[in-house]
Amino acid sequence: xxxxxxxxxxxxxxxxxxxxxxxxxxxxxxxxxxxxxxxxxxxxxxxxxxxxxxxxxxxxxxxxxxxxxxxxxxxxxxxxxxxxxxxxxxxxxxxxxxxxxxxxxxxxxxxxx
Amino acid sequence: xxxxxxxxxxxxxxxxxxxxxxxxxxxxxxxxxxxxxxxxxxxxxxxxxxxxxxxxxxxxxxxxxxxxxxxxxxxxxxxxxxxxxxxxxxxxxxxxxxxxxxxxxxxxxxxxxxxx
Numbered sequence: 001x002x003x004x005x006x007x008x009x010x011x012x013x014x015x016x017x018x019x020x021x022x023x024x025x026x027x028x029x030x031x032x033x034x035x036x037x038x039x040x041x042x043x044x045x046x047x048x049x050x051x052x053x054x055x056x057x058x059x060x061x062x063x064x065x066x067x068x069x070x071x072x073x074x075x076x077x078x079x080x081x082x083x084x085x086x087x088x089x090x091x092x093x094x095x096x097x098x099x100x101x102x103x104x105x106x107x108x109x110x111x112x113x
Numbered sequence: 114x115x116x117x118x119x120x121x122x123x124x125x126x127x128x129x130x131x132x133x134x135x136x137x138x139x140x141x142x143x144x145x146x147x148x149x150x151x152x153x154x155x156x157x158x159x160x161x162x163x164x165x166x167x168x169x170x171x172x173x174x175x176x177x178x179x180x181x182x183x184x185x186x187x188x189x190x191x192x193x194x195x196x197x198x199x200x201x202x203x204x205x206x207x208x209x210x211x212x213x214x215x216x217x218x219x220x221x222x223x224x225x226x227x228x229x
Contacts, residue, residue, distance in 0.1 A: 042222060043203055043222050044220050049217065103158075
């Protein structure tokens, strides 16, 4: 699976949009981009995933560049409860794929008043 | 409700003792994973299993052992050979990606092991 690079930390004011970047320049054609978040001392929670089209759900939006080498997770109206570590991972889908699913160190998002 | 249950939530052990962490899921998922997390660090993969009676080493398997005798259960044993066992341990499961699904991981709430 391709490696990802994320900034170690970011701040965001409550009510504003939080834009979390992820670089995955070695991504291959069958690899999806997944985002998870981990609130302190809890298990990570799935947020969203995508292949090449932009995606939106009730939690967030995912914008993937046309060359797929980077993506941005957008939390449209951040709240204090969105303070967490956000992980971007890429992995392939398909029969027989090895699925080690490795996580990096993520981005620590601090939402402030 | 369906989910993943890890137990115990907190565990204290003396150095040199083996300890087994439980992970049970009722999501009917084939694949299960164990991760280790140290303070301020990301998740590191210990072992994973894609099907009953089969498992593979992850990136930091030394000093750990697992079994997968039932689909629902994937216990992790931290042996005395693990040099720094104090950590937060997370279990996860998911449907294999060759089926129609999101491929998302479902995590338990974690087990915090402290070796004294």
